[in-house]
Amino acid sequence: xxxxxxxxxxxxxxxxxxxxxxxxxxxxxxxxxxxxxxxxxxxxxxxxxxxxxxxxxxxxxxxxxxxxxxxxxxxxxxxxxxxxxxxxxxxxxxxxxxxxxxxxxxxxxxxxxxxxxxxxxxxxxxxxxxxxxxxxxxxxx
Amino acid sequence: xxxxxxxxxxxxxxxxxxxxxxxxxxxxxxxxxxxxxxxxxxxxxxxxxxxxxxxxxxxxxxxxxxxxxxxxxxxxxxxxxxxxxxxxxxxxxxxxxxxxxxxxxxxxxxxxxxxxxxxxxxxxxxxxxxxxxxxxxxxxxxxxxxxxxxxxxxxxxxxxxxxxxxxxxxxxxxxxxxxxxxxxxxxxxxxxxxxxxxxxxxxxxxxxxxxxxxxxxxxxxxxxxxxxxxxxxxxxxxxxxxxxxxxxxxxxxxxxxxxxxxxxxxxxxxxxxxxxxxxxxxxxxxxxxxxxxxxxxxxxxxxxxxxxxxxxxxxxxxxxxxxxxxxxxxxxxxxxxxxxxxxxxxxxxxxxxxxxxxxxxxxxxxxxxxxxxxxxxxxxxxxxxxxxxxxxxxxxxxxxxxxxxxxxxxxxxxxxxxxxxxxxxxxxxxxxxxxxxxxxxxxxxxxxxxxxxxxxxxxxxxxxxxxxxxxxxxxxxxxxxxxxxxxxxxxxxxxxxxxxxxxxxxxxxxxxxxxxxxxxxxxxxxxxxxxxxxxxxxxxxxxxxxxxxxxxxxxxxxxxx
Numbered sequence: 001x002x003x004x005x006x007x008x009x010x011x012x013x014x015x016x017x018x019x020x021x022x023x024x025x026x027x028x029x030x031x032x033x034x035x036x037x038x039x040x041x042x043x044x045x046x047x048x049x050x051x052x053x054x055x056x057x058x059x060x061x062x063x064x065x066x067x068x069x070x071x072x073x074x075x076x077x078x079x080x081x082x083x084x085x086x087x088x089x090x091x092x093x094x095x096x097x098x099x100x101x102x103x104x105x106x107x108x109x110x111x112x113x114x115x116x117x118x119x120x121x122x123x124x125x126x127x128x129x130x131x132x133x134x135x136x137x138x139x140x141x
Numbered sequence: 142x143x144x145x146x147x148x149x150x151x152x153x154x155x156x157x158x159x160x161x162x163x164x165x166x167x168x169x170x171x172x173x174x175x176x177x178x179x180x181x182x183x184x185x186x187x188x189x190x191x192x193x194x195x196x197x198x199x200x201x202x203x204x205x206x207x208x209x210x211x212x213x214x215x216x217x218x219x220x221x222x223x224x225x226x227x228x229x230x231x232x233x234x235x236x237x238x239x240x241x242x243x244x245x246x247x248x249x250x251x252x253x254x255x256x257x258x259x260x261x262x263x264x265x266x267x268x269x270x271x272x273x274x275x276x277x278x279x280x281x282x283x284x285x286x287x288x289x290x291x292x293x294x295x296x297x298x299x300x301x302x303x304x305x306x307x308x309x310x311x312x313x314x315x316x317x318x319x320x321x322x323x324x325x326x327x328x329x330x331x332x333x334x335x336x337x338x339x340x341x342x343x344x345x346x347x348x349x350x351x352x353x354x355x356x357x358x359x360x361x362x363x364x365x366x367x368x369x370x371x372x373x374x375x376x377x378x379x380x381x382x383x384x385x386x387x388x389x390x391x392x393x394x395x396x397x398x399x400x401x402x403x404x405x406x407x408x409x410x411x412x413x414x415x416x417x418x419x420x421x422x423x424x425x426x427x428x429x430x431x432x433x434x435x436x437x438x439x440x441x442x443x444x445x446x447x448x449x450x451x452x453x454x455x456x457x458x459x460x461x462x463x464x465x466x467x468x469x470x471x472x473x474x475x476x477x478x479x480x481x482x483x484x485x486x487x488x489x490x491x492x493x494x495x496x497x498x499x500x501x502x503x504x505x506x507x508x509x510x511x512x513x514x515x516x517x518x519x520x521x522x523x524x525x526x527x528x529x530x531x532x533x534x535x536x537x538x539x540x541x542x543x544x545x546x547x548x549x550x551x552x553x554x555x556x557x558x559x560x561x562x563x564x565x566x567x568x569x570x571x572x573x574x575x576x577x578x579x580x581x582x583x584x585x586x587x588x589x590x591x592x593x594x595x596x597x598x599x600x601x602x603x604x605x606x607x608x609x610x611x612x613x614x615x616x617x618x619x620x621x622x623x624x625x626x627x628x629x630x631x632x633x634x635x636x637x638x639x640x641x642x643x644x645x646x647x648x649x650x651x652x653x654x655x656x657x658x659x660x661x662x663x664x665x666x667x668x669x670x671x672x673x674x675x676x677x678x679x680x681x682x683x684x685x686x687x688x689x690x691x692x693x694x695x696x697x698x699x700x701x702x
Binding site: 006008010020022023025026027029030031032033034036037038039040041042043045046047048049051054055058059060061074075076077078081082085117 | 216217218242244245246247248249250251252256257259260263264267563571573583628646648669670671672673675676677678685688690693694696697698700701
């Protein structure tokens, strides 16, 4: 029997908002798939485009980036920079013929546990639909 | 020497133990030893955060000679500090420890125990792999200077100065005019006109001048600033005076007040100095000097139009104080002559304080007419307006008094540049958070108070001033030390090309360009460790301590292996 596909979604979460939001999803016992593996960073702006690319090429089936809502960044403007960089990364993915749909950026505040769970569910579902990330087998750096 | 990593899984009562198969974790993890060439000590414990748990961990670290520590437990928001405290009691540097949140992120999010266990194993493995690449970091302590520089000797600046001086802080009060008191001292009367009035402001000036802890520099300006919270060096000078004063302070309060918009920005308004159209400030000064408001051509006006919201739409914000003081001016006029026809043209009144509405009702009782209008044009002293019913009407007055919008005072841009504090869209200084941290700015140790912060009356200006004094008194204690953030960025000289991208993205002004070496340099005492500069660096010269590329990469690699 074929093994069911359990995706691995590298999830960079900022300490202040989205990580805390994810904690809240747990505290509220909201159910979401285990594909999401959180990697905590101080600010979403710490995750540079190259790192997103690396996470993808190394075989993450999805790369998720969570930050504070615009205007609410703990570091004031970090998430604005994240937003711009993320837009660039998506463009780069498209122009390289990589699957930009495997990337997702969401603003999740510290009080949005339900939103974290919803996004985690949606994104995992989408990644399962897309299947395994083939890039890791094709590209060597 | 092989790394010896202690991995302890907390049962957290039934919270983790019932939802995750801890024994399976303990069986699986040792598989990493060979792969990573490390030695593992893997155990479970009932409640690690309990007194027993802490003693257990301390003993484990000491007896096993652990080089690294990984805990599978709760959220770092709950007990990171607890376990850092445990590490500090031992020889293990707290930066070589990591807590993995298998409670909120594994146990509680899925009812399938196998899946939860599988994720917990992956997550802990990733944590072990990260911790192996973490470096021991040492806390630093810096001496602080508890003295304060205040820019602006208006009501806010004076109030802050008095509050700080009361706790024995030396205050340098720099004022660009030749007198203290700012705009408040020019007013004819203070709300709610319960007596005292401008004398109250003059009393404050006397207290400031008579206070030995407050050194007042009139006709002086801030010319240079370097440093950070607790250790600023500032240069104060006077135009035309060669001699500069170098001062050392721990914090800076900006209390530069507000300016008034030029009424010429009101479309259709023929505002000139010759006709009988004056601003509220003109009216205040006239009342303050002469005790009454007269026509420029001489004699008392028989009818006066008071125009609210001059320039509000153009500016894009409400100036908060105009409705109130226009009612106060109506009061001056009614005192002058009870028969005078006084009409207030407004666009909806803003009367937020507890006494305000009573004050307005009182004015109405004295015959002041309030007309809410949609549109309004003024030609000379003729007011043409469209009421809320859509009907237009023209009225002729002897005199028109305008309430121009408040705007950032002259020199705000230059000052913001000097201090490194960003400006908001309105042109006022940008605070950290409008609601939850209104007096602090992104430059730690620089506070903005009074009308320099946003349009404000005297009451709010005093409150902001006191708030900033409170922050400073609690942050800068004489003889105290500050512990700067350790997880800061650093720039590797060999890789930096000096492109300056990082300077542009840093809101804290923590990075400067070293011309001599042609590279950017991080001032570690100012850096907050967000890592935004890292995201902007094209040459790989940046490193964010405790969040290095290697650390995150190894964590990620193991998480998806």
